[in-house]
Amino acid sequence: MSGHVIRLIPEDNYKLIPAPHIIQNLRSLLDDCSIFCDIHVFDSVQFIDQGGNFEYVACPFCSEILDVAWWQEEMSRSFTHNFEDLSIHMPCCNLRTDLNRLKYHLPAGFARFTIESKRNEKELTDLIPEMEGHLGFKLRVVKARY
Numbered sequence: 001m002s003g004h005v006i007r008l009i010p011e012d013n014y015k016l017i018p019a020p021h022i023i024q025n026l027r028s029l030l031d032d033c034s035i036f037c038d039i040h041v042f043d044s045v046q047f048i049d050q051g052g053n054f055e056y057v058a059c060p061f062c063s064e065i066l067d068v069a070w071w072q073e074e075m076s077r078s079f080t081h082n083f084e085d086l087s088i089h090m091p092c093c094n095l096r097t098d099l100n101r102l103k104y105h106l107p108a109g110f111a112r113f114t115i116e117s118k119r120n121e122k123e124l125t126d127l128i129p130e131m132e133g134h135l136g137f138k139l140r141v142v143k144a145r146y
């Protein structure tokens with residue numbers, strides 16, 4: 001089956017799960033706006049990929065486009081520890097960062113909490129400022145094509 005999925009994840013804190021009452025408020029907000037979507041909380045950190053929208057990954061410091069084989073190796077290494085530690089050492093400019101801060105084009109990221117919709121992309125993105133107000137943190141938009 002092919003299709004488009006939009007997922008919203010915390011911009012910075014990939015381990016963050018909002019408190020149950022905040023998730024409840026968010027659910028009510030989405031239901032009130034008749035937005036068809038699912039809120040997921042995962043047991044461990046997941047890579048929230050962009051599927052067929054993957055073009056490249058670049059360094060957040062020097063914008064160098066990264067070797068995909070290098071990135072995949074770092075992903076595999078981190079995955080063996082359930083993505084608990086995403087820290088990496090950039091081969092291009094020798095600085096330290098983490099896999100969640102790389103510049104994914106199109107965007108992707110890591111999360112234990114996602115808001116996901118297959119139908120209401122525009123309605124969901126229009127509501128981002130209000131959702132961020134409820135959640136108290138910025139959201140990253142991951143658009144996937146499979």
Ligand SMILES: [Zn+2]
Pocket residue numbers: 059060061062063064090091092093094
């Ligand atoms: Zn660099």
